[in-house]
Amino acid sequence: METGLSTTSTRTVTVFKLHERDGIGGKQPHLPFLVISSKSSKGDSVLVILDPKLDRDNYSIFFNGLRERGYNLTFRSPKDPKPAIIEFEQPQFSHVILFAPETKSFASDITPQSLVQLLEKDTNILIALSPKQTPLTSLASEFSLILPPPGTPLISHFPERDTPENVIPVTPTRNEILSSTLAPVWFSGVPFSLQNNPLLVPILNAPAESFASDSEGDNGANALVDASEKGGEGLWAGSSLGLVTGFQTLNGARATWVGGVDVFSDEYAQKEVSEGVKSGNKQFGADVSAWTFQESLVLRVDSVSHHRVNETTPRETYTTNDRIVFSAEISRYNPKIATWEPYSGIGDLQLEFTMLDPHVRTALPPVAGQPGKYSVAFRAPDRHGVFKFVINHKRRGWTHLHSSTVVPLVPPRHDEYPRFLSAAWPYYLGAISTSLGFLIFSALWLAGDDRETKRGKSTKTE
Known part of the structure; x- marks a missing residue:
């Protein structure tokens, strides 16, 4: 186990010191104590699960960028039992980075169930995929991501360039996660189709002229035409495909799926997309990690x-x-x-x-x-x-x-109702008029003419 920084607190000002053994890309001289604020709203501890086949030096720009933002990085290989992701049913890190796109076997603490459990406990995950079939590609379907058949990376013949067809410059679409002035991003990896899930957050989509193929030659384009003539069955093409997609759970935890780990490499970060224009991969990696680790849009x-x-x-x-x-x-x-x-x-x-x-x-x-x-x-x-x-x-x-x-x-209490209702005045007038009519009738009846009685008395006297 290697620890990038030793911190004394999270979500507060953190004092740390870089050591020679902690440097990325070789030994680095001792640096004075620095004061850096916690950047994530959920903590600064990050577990990086790195495939031994991947050279850590090739991702030094991305990892150093995380350290400069105050994160404490701990590295382990996929098969190492320690440090464990979860102990006593509690996450041991605030965030997890899985840069093991081609690993087919992991330690016992890294399973699809444990990764889902991390999200349930508000731990964020950044996962890189590859065109090969691995347990991670099977897990992607649980997050409403549909991957093409194994061995079918994304390729594009446009624009004309001196790079292979599977190394594609992608112009990001404008969204609140990525910087507004982000330059095109170099991408190499596998795309995925997005299901209709409101929890999905598209971050980077494939170019409209790109498609997934099992070959880097033009016969892949012919297969694309054949698929379109069959009504689109098996059609993996166009800007509807996702390259980098986030998933936010109902409790706020975030998981980001990246179609290729090379997006974060030093080679792509330093590579020019046109003469004199450096790619946006460095800033892209910072923006994606900031959103995943709940720095932004929280x-x-x-x-x-x-x-x-x-x-x-x-x-x-x-x-x-x-x-x-x-x-x-x-x-x-x-x-x-x-x-x-x-x-x-x-x-x-x-x-x-x-x-x-x-x-x-x-x-x-x-x-x-x-x-x-x-x-x-x-x-x-x-x-x-x-x-x-x-x-x-x-x-x-x-x-x-x-x-x-x-x-x-x-409802109102019996003494809270209004004494009179304006809408009931017709009923009030009806009741008053009926009462007045009854009184008048009674008065007239009681004080009526008694001539019939007097007539009866006079006849009996005669």
């Missing part, structure tokens, strides 16, 4: 509050038709200063007031002048029951935000 809900309009304290129960104010405090992790900052940049945040189904769904906009605060006032529905304030914000690449607060909604 959000959290700090607190929520609710109360009636014109009040400040929450109630244990609310009454139907109450005017309720709901507020949420949201922050974003800033890796430059290793701290959480209020974030008001979410423009499509929503609040749901639900009882089985949403009875109220409304926008939850940011509050001007109060960074990180989102608030909305709404009228409670005219239906009593157990309701929940729910925030469920899911956007590709960003941390999923979820918050649920239970509150009872009760």
